[in-house]
Amino acid sequence: MPERRVTVASKVGLHARPAALVARAAAAQPVTVHIAKDGGTPVAAGSVLNLMTLGAGHGDEVLISAEGDGAQAAVDTVAELVGTDLDE
Template sequence: MGERKVTVAAEVGLHARPAATFVKRAMQAPMDISVGKVHGGSPVNGKSILAILALDVRQGETIVISADGEGSEEILDELATIAGTP
């Protein structure tokens, strides 16, 4: 299973437009994707806009994005770029 730790860069955190862009790309991936805060909480479905918004990720917080399967490394790189700075 691959993963990326990312510090969220957007002023609004992983909300609104950044979350929608993240989920739109994640939905195109054939594998399951999960997202969770590094400090607390359980990972959620990275393909669910409601789950991502419920994480309440704010600017400067670090998240872990995980995926497993063929092509997961490329997807993880793209999602890390969308979310912030790896």
């Protein structure tokens, strides 16, 4: 199962606009993408509510994972967004 650790770059964390952008990208993938805060329970990244309740703030490390055909590309796509400052 592909997975990737990434640091949340947005100043507001995974809330509001960044959460919406990440959820939209995750939901568009051919596999279910999961995200977890270090040591936390993974949640489906395709849900804005899941991302906001995750409590991942600026500078927090999260683990992004997926399973199935296209999982590596899905993980890379979502990780790229989480690691980008989406506040602008």
